[in-house]
Amino acid sequence: MSPTLSTIDWTVSGGVVTFHQQWTNTNSSPSDPVSGNMNSQELGVFLPDYGPIGTFQVPPIQPNSFFDIFFDISLNALPPNPPVRAAGRRTASGIAV
Helix, strand or coil: CCCEEEEEEEEEECCEEEEEEEEEECCCCCCCCEEEEEEEECCCCCCCEEEEEEEEEECCCCCCEEEEEEEEEEHHHCCCCCCCCCCCCECCCCCEC
16 A cells, blocks of 8 residues: 655745655555656646656555655745736736726
8 A cells, every 4th residue: 555645844944945755654554665856837737747756655654643744945946936816906008906
């Protein structure tokens, strides 16, 4: 059985983003190993990957246990933040957005 990706979160310190994945095995026997890639993506549906964050390998996890993975990546290697839009705000052309 494969482990479950139970957590994805991140912290920002200075110009570095630290991504965290936690893989969990809630089964009664050791899990299978898992490997993969973590990629960044611009905000939106069906957009292509922006760039790689890192590759990971999860070893077999003992029953009722977990395995943490951390990636550090420079903030400027990630996609830009989406534009901020407020309800009722007008553009230079006078059109509400």
